Amino acid sequence: MSSVVDIQNVSFAYGEKPALEDVSLTVEAGDFLGLIGPNGSGKTTLLHIMLGLHSPDEGSVELFGEPVDEFDDGERIGYVSQQATSQGGTMPVTVRECVRMGRFAHVGHGRLSDADKRIAEEALETVDIANLADQRINQLSGGQRQRAYIARAIASEADLLALDEPTVGVDAESRDAFYQLLDSLNDSGITIVLIEHDIGVVTDRADHVACLNTTLYHHGDTESFVESDALSEAYGTTGTVVHHHH
Amino acid sequence: MSRSEDHAVDPDSAVEGSQLQGDETDARELIQLIGVAIVGVLAAAMVVFIALDWLREYPAVGLAFEQFLIAGAWLDYYLGTNVFQHAFMWRNIATAVLIGVVAPLVGTYLVHRQMALIGETLAHTAFAGVAIGLLFIAVTGWQGSLLVVALIVSALGALAVQWLTERTSTYGDVPIAIMLAGSFAIGTLLISWGRGSMGIGVDIEEWLFGSLSVVTAGGARMMAILAVSVVAVVAVTYKQLLFITFDEQAAKVAQFNVSGYNTLLVVMTAVVVVGAMQVLGVILVAGMLVIPVAAASQIARSFRETLSLSILFGQASVLGGFAFAIGASLPSGGSIIVVAILIYLLAVALTLLLGRSGPALSMH
Numbered sequence: 001m002s003s004v005v006d007i008q009n010v011s012f013a014y015g016e017k018p019a020l021e022d023v024s025l026t027v028e029a030g031d032f033l034g035l036i037g038p039n040g041s042g043k044t045t046l047l048h049i050m051l052g053l054h055s056p057d058e059g060s061v062e063l064f065g066e067p068v069d070e071f072d073d074g075e076r077i078g079y080v081s082q083q084a085t086s087q088g089g090t091m092p093v094t095v096r097e098c099v100r101m102g103r104f105a106h107v108g109h110g111r112l113s114d115a116d117k118r119i120a121e122e123a124l125e126t127v128d129i130a131n132l133a134d135q136r137i138n139q140l141s142g143g144q145r146q147r148a149y150i151a152r153a154i155a156s157e158a159d160l161l162a163l164d165e166p167t168v169g170v171d172a173e174s175r176d177a178f179y180q181l182l183d184s185l186n187d188s189g190i191t192i193v194l195i196e197h198d199i200g201v202v203t204d205r206a207d208h209v210a211c212l213n214t215t216l217y218h219h220g221d222t223e224s225f226v227e228s229d230a231l232s233e234a235y236g237t238t239g240t241v242v243h244h245h246h
Numbered sequence: 247m248s249r250s251e252d253h254a255v256d257p258d259s260a261v262e263g264s265q266l267q268g269d270e271t272d273a274r275e276l277i278q279l280i281g282v283a284i285v286g287v288l289a290a291a292m293v294v295f296i297a298l299d300w301l302r303e304y305p306a307v308g309l310a311f312e313q314f315l316i317a318g319a320w321l322d323y324y325l326g327t328n329v330f331q332h333a334f335m336w337r338n339i340a341t342a343v344l345i346g347v348v349a350p351l352v353g354t355y356l357v358h359r360q361m362a363l364i365g366e367t368l369a370h371t372a373f374a375g376v377a378i379g380l381l382f383i384a385v386t387g388w389q390g391s392l393l394v395v396a397l398i399v400s401a402l403g404a405l406a407v408q409w410l411t412e413r414t415s416t417y418g419d420v421p422i423a424i425m426l427a428g429s430f431a432i433g434t435l436l437i438s439w440g441r442g443s444m445g446i447g448v449d450i451e452e453w454l455f456g457s458l459s460v461v462t463a464g465g466a467r468m469m470a471i472l473a474v475s476v477v478a479v480v481a482v483t484y485k486q487l488l489f490i491t492f493d494e495q496a497a498k499v500a501q502f503n504v505s506g507y508n509t510l511l512v513v514m515t516a517v518v519v520v521g522a523m524q525v526l527g528v529i530l531v532a533g534m535l536v537i538p539v540a541a542a543s544q545i546a547r548s549f550r551e552t553l554s555l556s557i558l559f560g561q562a563s564v565l566g567g568f569a570f571a572i573g574a575s576l577p578s579g580g581s582i583i584v585v586a587i588l589i590y591l592l593a594v595a596l597t598l599l600l601g602r603s604g605p606a607l608s609m610h
Contacts, residue, residue, distance in 0.1 A: 051498075053499065072501050074499065079496045079499040080496075081495045091549065092546045092547065092551070097548055097550070101489045101493075104486065104500070109482050109483065109485075112485075136547060136548070149496075
């Protein structure tokens with residue numbers, strides 16, 4: 001069985017400024033990978049390359065065993081972008097309409113069937129926001145809104161969930177609940193790649209950590225990361241505290 | 247799972263509220279459905295009129311067309327007007343009714359993609375198209391329609407706009423603004439030059455502000471074809487356009503051909519703009535793409551509702567504007583836009599009165 005994501009020797013530059021240099025990493029089915037690094041370290045760029053939003057200058061990317069530019073099973077990936085909180089903020093779209101978008105890649109130009117609609121309703125139940133289905137998504141709190149985006153990914157029956165700092169601007173209590181939800185999705189077999197600025201969350205939740213600052217400082221399971229010096233090397237000497245509250 | 251969200255929407259009251267809202271939502275949907283159905287029937291009737299107008303050389307069709315105008319004469323008799331007995335007035339009304347459907351339809355996606363300026367730009371490109379068409383016809387003696395040339399130039403302009411936006415940072419509007427002014431500059435230069443060196447007589451004002459005399463039988467026919475095509479395309483690509491408008495990156499990840507649909511949307515805009523230019527004029531055409539949508543977005547609860555309300559408000563603007571223009575003997579273009587703005591202001595007032603939490607559309 002092939003990896004979900006296989007990145008080999010990827011480099012990428014914005015003009016003259018290198019964002020990624022010779023990064024290689026793989027994500028296996030069922031992994032929960034936390035992607036961390038200081039601001040401007042190329043985390044989002046790497047995630048975008050992983051998903052085919054950018055093409056690398058050098059190196060190769062495979063998704064589910066296919067080169068990323070030939071990959072066309074869009075419904076297998078659920079993506080919650082960093083801008084998700086601001087985007088749609090001005091548009092009158094209901095939570096239900098948003099979640100049903102997860103079925104769009106399945107039906108093409110056809111109509112949504114009753115089965116498609118039922119799957120969307122079930123996804124709303126899974127993330128516990130069925131009671132908000134008719135609300136406009138811009139009337140929800142940050143945490144509720146991110147749940148709606150997760151529900152969209154669940155509705156698309158994604159195997160891989162990619163999240164870019166999903167809890168920016170979400171209060172601590174809702175964040176905990178949100179990460180519990182990610183845990184239970186991961187337990188049910190969904191592969192997760194999570195960019196998160198809070199290293200404590202990553203070391204608590206993820207089973208693998210990739211620590212990035214243009215080059216990859218560490219890629220492996222969380223325990224070996226906690227014991228390594230990768231963090232201080234990647235972040236410089238400022239030294240961020242690593243949480244341990246299991 | 248613990249229910250620990252901060253309460254932007256209180257979950258418990260939302261549950262109670264949703265039962266209370268149930269009936270209200272049904273009534274709301276029903277009213278909108280009826281409204282959209284009426285607009286649909288009206289638009290279909292107008293397409294039929296344009297078809298009759300087109301085919302009236304055939305005796306049977308000619309007879310039906312005559313009967314239509316006789317009915318119009320009776321209508322005039324009862325209303326005390328001098329409007330509905332004239333075929334050219336019906337062409338205007340038919341064109342305007344179809345504009346009232348397709349402009350807000352395409353505009354809903356444009357506005358929420360924050361591409362409102364593109365409509366204005368394409369109108370100016372179409373103006374350059376009219377100028378090029380006038381010269382082309384003067385030089386070659388071609389018998390075709392000026393609007394066809396405007397349509398081709400505007401569609402090419404749309405592709406250029408799309409090319410520019412894809413190569414500049416996220417819909418940066420500077421290149422668009424340059425293109426807006428540039429195509430208008432070229433249009434005015436060509437028209438002045440044509441006037442001076444070839445003696446082409448053209449009333450620029452008609453194209454700038456719209457005019458009853460601009461809508462020809464051919465123009466109305468083109469509008470009918472454009473309207474049917476645009477409605478068909480949006481019906482087929484509703485979901486794709488919605489997803490891309492709402493969350494472009496996620497749509498890309500879901501392997502939607504985002505650039506293809508963007509191009510489709512921009513070209514459809516160009517097509518609608520050229521059709522609408524006949525009645526509204528170059529300067530006002532973008533208003534019809536934007537204002538009904540802005541009004542609808544104030545009060546709509548969902549995207550589907552935004553689309554329905556935009557079309558209803560667009561149609562109300564067209565019919566109200568026409569009634570006012572006829573009654574006051576003033577230009578229809580300006581009247582339609584003024585009515586549209588009145589509807590928008592009413593929607594804003596309604597939102598404020600009902601104390602909804604902030605407008606859907608940030609006006610910046």
